[in-house]
Amino acid sequence: MTASEFPLPDVGEGLTEAEIVEWKVAPGDAVAVNQVIVEIETAKSLVELPSPFEGTVDELLVGEGDTVEVGTPIIRVRGAGEAATPAPTAAQTETADAVADTQGTVAAAEGADSGSGAVLVGYGSKGGHVASRRRRAAGVGVTDHAPQAEAAAAAPKPRSLPVADASPVLAKPPIRKLAKDLDVNLAEVIGTGIGGEVTRDDVIRHAQQASVFRNITTPEQPTAREDRIPVKGVRKAIAAGMVRSAFSAPHVSVFVDVDATRTMEFVKRLKASPDFAGIKVSPLLVMAKAMIWAVRRNPTVNSTWTDTEIIVHHFVNFGFAAATPRGLVVPNVKNAQDLSLRELAQAIEQLTITARDGKLQPADMADGTITITNIGVFGMDTGTPILNPGEVAIVALGTIKQKPWVVDGEVRPRFVTTLGASFDHRVVDGDVASRFLADVASIIEEPALLLD
Structure with missing residues (x-):
């Protein structure tokens, strides 16, 4: 690795x-210190x-x-006065490919234009081919003739842009990522x-409308008998965390039915309050409190x-499971007790908006x-949630709906x-678990207890 890598x-x-999601620059582009050059996806988040x-x-060393x-070099930047890295001649390319083929590390030369992208040993490759670092750099191709290769190296290299960026649609990168995850064509969305400008709500609304349309039309038959989805990023992190939690912590679950009528009335009053104008209010807020x-x-x-040892925390970093296009994530509100x-x-x-973006x-x-x-937002009555790794308690809030309920000896409709x-x-022993859930239920039944 040199100083410019x-x-x-x-x-x-x-x-x-991490996965390379989108390059913001291409070979030949001028860059400044602290200019965003690439968006990556880790096991937990998208990071610029x-x-x-x-x-x-000078060169993009890995592909999108x-x-x-x-620690792997991903880009090479040359300073003022430094010459560009020369493109390989056809003879050099053929020699390098022949050596690499005998070592079993790269694909045959005819696969050079397959667009397989860069890979690391042990990760496999796209399309069954492994390209050399020179061939996988964005905007740099390998041709059959040395003069053409040298001319391409000397000529200004146009910046390669994704198809979405080439369209006239106004949308920020997180919105484009959301549209891609939801299989939404931004050109069809009314901003x-x-x-x-297309907003997050515009994309979600369009996706919901498209879903309804698909449900009332004849679904297309899949072109393959099965889909294979690589286990990486958020899904890989979720799997590892859930397996670790399920097989290391002995889970015990308890349940209770609750009359949430007064909570629903309380939420309705909060929504009408000027103090909560423009703020999303739901039963989840009361549950959190x-x-x-x-x-x-x-x-x-x-x-x-x-x-x-058992570490008892005297602060509450309150976590909530958020379903996003990238998978389930659990952000937490720090020092929520204050x-x-x-x-x-x-x-x-x-945090919910940040997670969805x-x-x-x-x-x-x-x-x-x-x-x-x-889980109530999905219409589920209840469930047995798996603990978030490192924690010893998790509560599932089921759907809130009207049911017959006995009040003062009479059957009445209640939420x-x-x-x-x-x-x-x-x-957590059984008695502590039961007392804790009973205390939560008492607030749902009578939110006024929070004033005590």
């Missing part, structure tokens, strides 16, 4: 690899990397879609933002097991102490929900 950094939390150098992009290890209140009365549910109801609502809303940082999901999963909770039985 930029290795993939560890962007936090000891991550070992700034350039540590000033100069001209490739997963590389931390409601300033100057016709209820859990924080119940933690004070049952502190061991807000703990961490370390094999040698926040007012309004501040808590704002914090949850901001794919912009959560590792710190947003680190050091959680207790978690809620709102009813079911709370389910899982605990690490190494830390």
Whole structure:
């Protein structure tokens, strides 16, 4: 590695690899220090990397879609006065390919134009071919004639842009990523933002409408009998965390039905309050406050097991499971016990938006102490959630709907929900688990207790 090569950094939390999502520059482009040059996807978030150098992009050393290890050089930048790296001649290319073929490390020469992208040993390749670093650089091709290769190296290299960026649609990169994840063609979306810019709500609305249309038309037959989805990024992290949690912490679950009528009335009043204007308010907010209140009365549910000791936290980093186009993530509100109801609502809303835009940082999901999963938004009554790794309690909020309920000896229609909770039985005994969930239920039944 030379001084002008930029290795993939560890962007936090000891991550070992990342996927190259989108290059923001191409060979021949001028770059400044701290200019964003690439967007990468780690196991936890999308991250934009700034350039540590000033100069001209000499070569992109890995391709979009490739997963590389931390420390691997990903781009070469040359300073003022430095000559560009010469493109290989046809003879050099053929010689290099012949040597590489005998070593079994690269594909045959006829696969050079397959667009397979860069790979690392042990990661495999796209399309069954492995390209050399020279062939995989964006904007640089290998031809059959040396004069053409030299002319291409000397000529200005136009910046290669994704098809989406070449369109006249106004949309920020996170919105384009969301559209790609939801299989939405941005050219078909009507933008409601300033100057016709496409917003996140525009993309989600279009995706929902398309989903409804697909449901009422004859579905197309798949062209293959099965799909194969690489296990990487968020999905890989989720799998590892859930397996570690399920097979290391002995789970025990408890459930309770709750009359949530007064919570629904409370939420309705908050939505009408000027103090909460422009802030998303839902039963999840009341549940969050209820859990924080119940933690004070049952502190061991807000703990961490370390094999040698139980660490009881006297602060609440309140986590909530958020379904995003990239998969399930669990951001947490730091020191939630110190926040007012309004501040808590704002914090949850901001983290939710950040999660859906794919912009959560590792710190947003680190050091959680207790978690809620709102499966009610999917119409589920209850469930047995798996603990978030490092925590000993998680609560599932089921759907809230009207049911017959006995009140003062009479059957009346009431808004009813079911709370389910899982605990690490190494830390939380059955009586503590039951008391904690009963305390949460008492707040859902009567939110006025929060004023006590």
